[in-house]
Amino acid sequence: MATETLTYGNGTSLQASNLPLNGSSAGKPVDIAMDARRVFEVLKNGGLAIVPADIGYGLVAIDPKALERAFVTKQRQPHKRHAMIGSYALHKELHVLPEREANMVELLTRDIDLPLGVIAPLKMNHPIVQKLGSETLARSSVDGTLAMLVNGGKFQDELVRLTSEAGLPLMGSSANLTGKGTKSLVEDIEPEILAVADIVLDYGKRKFSEPRPSSTMIDFRNVEVLRFGACYDVIQDVLVRFYGITLPEDPGRGANFSGHLREAAKR
Template sequence: MAPQVIHPQDDAGRVFEVLKKGGIAIIPASVGYGVVAIDTGALQRIFVAKKRQPHKRHAMIGSYALHQALHVLPAREAGMVRLLAVDLDLPLGVVAPCRLDHPIMQKLPPETLARSSVEGTLAMLVNGGAFQDELSRLAMEEELPLMGSSANLTGRGTKTLVEDIEPEIRDVADIIVDYGKAKFNHPRPSSTMFDFKNIQLLRYGACYDVVQDALWRFYGLNMPNDPGRAILFSGHLENEQNRYYAQVGRP
């Protein structure tokens, strides 16, 4: 068997052409596989395939550059994101107030925006790996909103291998990019998600122990210990304040 060559720039370019034509893609990230789209109809097909409940939210597939363009945070909170995603090079799910007047956000139809934003905030995976960074760069260049969630049936957990993704999800995709096992697969896949508006942890995820240490060491924030997947499989902290974002699902 001929060896596969991984080339994020070329692979992201092929995927982006599919997405611009209204397609759906299963893509790799350092924290697991995601299923993404730009077109509203394609996003709805993903929603149906995942068997999601109406209150579940799309997340934006992004990068640190897109975070800077769309999110609005005070200097202290912006510094936290930079520390985690840039200085420490960690994958991070960022929830923060967003610029709803930005051209990318303006291209979201009202129904998609309603499924992507809560009280003016937007969830975005930042620093998800070279492939995602390139795909996000292409979407940002053309001012297109790239949205999605984890490539799995709702409640079944983020997948770190393409072959573990349920057939219902694989079948809805027009293109699948297989980079093998996700880099951050233990002790949890998916991204650690943090609400930087309310300074609140929303989900235990990849590299959480490093995030926990950094926020304490540099900002004096005392974060709870991860109880482990045996106790809290999804990693989502289920309470009324953050329930809305409990299944944005990206890696």
């Protein structure tokens, strides 16, 4: 499958393509509905896509074989897990949390409008979860939980709406080689990652790139931080202010580049 590159702004393309620009049919540089539909068509036919989220670019798939291709290309270690690309609505459908913790997620992602990686127990009998298949589920779930990126931006919400309505799981991770950090610009994505994608959607620099791209990840079974990420200082303030929960300080990328607390603890 030849790679499609949908470009942003001035029309500069990273790969040769005779396709129209993002939103060109409407005379504007970005058309989220059209772009999401085109990406969805690639994904449901077994493709891999590089797509924008507010916290950086992601490499996503629906088909398990495409997901494995992404895993191998990223050079991920076997212990690494796939995450679900989701929305607040999908989180409500698939995750199971007590009222207090559910209210925390709603406050952070809906009321205060922050991106967040939510880890919570999963409804294993939900049709979208069943579509993952046993092998993909085993590589995505830990102790019956699943990580889901919630509130990743308008494009992500539209793409997730399409996949959810079709009853399909959208899975993935950041569009970069393992250990090299989430990319806020398409032109910073490694050539190996660009080459494996069947479609690349370039929306320019992502909203949250400093001090960290990627999402803050919290296990809401015990409100434990697993990764420092975007808007972490705001999340810290919200949880201590409204729930009396004090989260650890982020030591910064110099001390912990990936932001993963458990990986840092093993060093």
